[in-house]
Amino acid sequence: MTVATRAPSVDAWVQSFTEANNQDPEIQAHGKYFTCSYLLDMEAHTFVVRVVSGTIAQISVDPGPIDVPYQFAIRASAHTWGEFGKPVPAPMYHGIWAATFQRDMKLEGDVLVLMQNLRCLTRQIELLRSTGAPV
Amino acid sequence: MSKISPVTGHYVTVDVDGLEYKVFYLENGQGQPLVCQHTAGAHNHQWRGLLEDPEITANYRVIAYDLPRHGKSDPPENTQWWTEEYQLSADHYANFIIALVDALELVDPIFMGSSFGGNIALQLAHRFPERFDAVIPVEGADYSPGFYLDWWQHPHANAAQVCASGTWDLMAPQSPEADRWKTWFYYSQGSEAFKGDLYFYSVDHDLRGKLGEIDTDKCAVVLMTGDYDYLTTPEDSARTASQIRNGEFIEMKDIGHFPMSENYPVFKGYLVQALDLIRTKTSARV
Numbered sequence: 001m002t003v004a005t006r007a008p009s010v011d012a013w014v015q016s017f018t019e020a021n022n023q024d025p026e027i028q029a030h031g032k033y034f035t036c037s038y039l040l041d042m043e044a045h046t047f048v049v050r051v052v053s054g055t056i057a058q059i060s061v062d063p064g065p066i067d068v069p070y071q072f073a074i075r076a077s078a079h080t081w082g083e084f085g086k087p088v089p090a091p092m093y094h095g096i097w098a099a100t101f102q103r104d105m106k107l108e109g110d111v112l113v114l115m116q117n118l119r120c121l122t123r124q125i126e127l128l129r130s131t132g133a134p135v
Numbered sequence: 136m137s138k139i140s141p142v143t144g145h146y147v148t149v150d151v152d153g154l155e156y157k158v159f160y161l162e163n164g165q166g167q168p169l170v171c172q173h174t175a176g177a178h179n180h181q182w183r184g185l186l187e188d189p190e191i192t193a194n195y196r197v198i199a200y201d202l203p204r205h206g207k208s209d210p211p212e213n214t215q216w217w218t219e220e221y222q223l224s225a226d227h228y229a230n231f232i233i234a235l236v237d238a239l240e241l242v243d244p245i246f247m248g249s250s251f252g253g254n255i256a257l258q259l260a261h262r263f264p265e266r267f268d269a270v271i272p273v274e275g276a277d278y279s280p281g282f283y284l285d286w287w288q289h290p291h292a293n294a295a296q297v298c299a300s301g302t303w304d305l306m307a308p309q310s311p312e313a314d315r316w317k318t319w320f321y322y323s324q325g326s327e328a329f330k331g332d333l334y335f336y337s338v339d340h341d342l343r344g345k346l347g348e349i350d351t352d353k354c355a356v357v358l359m360t361g362d363y364d365y366l367t368t369p370e371d372s373a374r375t376a377s378q379i380r381n382g383e384f385i386e387m388k389d390i391g392h393f394p395m396s397e398n399y400p401v402f403k404g405y406l407v408q409a410l411d412l413i414r415t416k417t418s419a420r421v
Binding site: 088089091092094095096097098101102112115116118119122129 | 281286289291292293296297299300301303304305307308309362363365366368
């Protein structure tokens with residue numbers, strides 16, 4: 001897997017993130033019940049990621065208002081997501097709990113669904129370290 | 136050829152506050168007792184690297200116990216503990232450690248604990264300075280609100296995974312993956328105790344305004360905190376140390392909230408500094 005050196009284009013990221021997830025040994029080993037839809041709000045772009053049984057079935061790019069439903073949202077500035085997209089993130093940009101407690105990240109919506117899928121979701125967000133963040 | 140570790144395990148009965156516990160502890164080494172407390176919801180395997188480190192155990196008797204309700208230390212033997220919600224108080228936690236030190240007949244031990252073990256280290260220095268040569272609060276601070284959460288035991292989520300993956304971000308990405316996963320594994324085992332432990336960590340523990348009362352002539356205090364710890368940050372521990380007379384603080388780089396478990400080689404470098412500082416301070420007392 002190549003390491004991103006600058007922000008990938010949106011289209012390239014959608015493809016690489018989907019492939020990274022769908023080929024990830026940990027998610028594929030433990031994702032039998034990893035099924036949910038969530039919003040990634042990266043300020044410059046938003047994405048609704050729809051996961052079915054550990055596989056990313058669809059990533060909707062910049063959906064319109066009330067266009068694509070989702071269960072919870074992970075929101076942060078483009079700067080924060082850019083830091084998440086580095087191979088070795090700096091302190092407080094190394095996970096959604098860290099950035100929520102100490103930076104500008106917000107976890108919103110039905111957080112219970114996030115908690116129900118926390119193991120695989122944590123790994124999925126860490127895939128940004130190899131794909132980079134598209135902002 | 137068999138590979139048998141020099142680390143041995145024992146049980147000791149501890150009576151404290153009307154409760155009887157059978158406490159499991161691991162130990163190795165000879166010299167000044169170095170009593171080690173694991174983090175909330177975990178157990179003494181977090182100290183596996185230290186327990187088998189010949190350079191440390193040449194001069195210290197490393198004792199890593201499981202707090203009751205953790206690992207191999209059962210809940211109280213003499214109460215219907217299942218009829219009550221577990222909420223660890225600062226009083227009982229501190230009294231338990233004193234009772235354990237008495238039961239093991241330890242003389243002038245150093246106490247080291249991480250996270251809720253770091254916070255109780257500060258409580259011990261405040262309450263019982265005559266009982267310890269020094270304390271090493273790791274990832275500790277005067278006050279650490281915000282982690283007493285219902286998510287750790289929510290019946291609609293997988294508590295084992297919420298506890299284990301909810302604490303994953305407390306570790307640094309630089310720490311070896313295998314050691315982070317061992318730490319994750321320990322956290323998947325302790326969800327029933329974790330929330331009650333955090334009642335102490337985030338609610339009952341509050342030494343704000345009291346740090347100046349710690350008698351460091353009797354008990355030296357050396358705090359150590361990793362820069363990837365989002366819960367008790369280096370700034371929190373530095374603030375705490377600055378309010379303790381002759382308090383010391385060591386910031387640990389590229390490591391997180393479970394330093395002894397997530398990356399022992401990096402932690403050890405800082406621990407040696409702390410032990411050297413303590414030796415300097417205690418030898419100056421005579």
